[in-house]
Amino acid sequence: MNGSLHPSSGVVDITLKRGPAGLGFNIVGGVDQQYVVNDSGIYVSKIKEDGAAALDGRLQEGDKILAINGINLTDRTHKAVVELFRTAGEDVELRVLKKKSFHMNGPLGSQPEDQSSVFSLGILAALAGAAILVSLIYMRHSRKSF
Structure with a gap:
């Protein structure tokens, strides 16, 4: 056995x-x-x-x-x-x-620590990019000609 x-x-x-x-x-x-x-x-x-x-x-x-x-x-x-x-x-x-294995489609807390960190960094990069884009659009539309 x-x-x-x-x-x-x-x-x-x-x-x-x-x-x-x-x-x-x-x-x-x-x-x-x-x-x-x-x-x-x-x-x-x-x-x-x-x-x-x-x-x-x-x-x-x-x-x-x-x-x-x-x-x-x-x-x-x-x-x-x-x-x-x-x-x-x-x-x-x-x-x-055997310990339960977690699948990647489960909650974030069940992912291995390094994958969870990479995922978080990806979200932060996407949010930063979106903030820059919104700022550029706002600055372009807020220009005034005198």
Whole structure:
């Protein structure tokens, strides 16, 4: 089931082989320190460069970890989940809910930051051009001959 997609959208099974530096990612969340409002789930907060997760490439920051080696993580403390990872063995099976991807036709806030900035600069340039055009038209029509 390495990398298999489940019928419930976005759920995938990923098996990682623990490397010299562990699995190569950090987690946040748990019932004792919610990361997402009204959700006590466990989320990937950082993928460490050259770690097992980065080399595999499927686990991403923002993904929600649903289970470790078949053990459901619902209603667990952060510390309890850290302990599960610590004792999970060399080959670790993760059931993961992939983070939601946003489409470009969604609200501006869902766009990547650099695209949102470019879009904003384009609007500012268009507004500046329109202001110059209006000023030129106004100045041409306001000339008086004496």
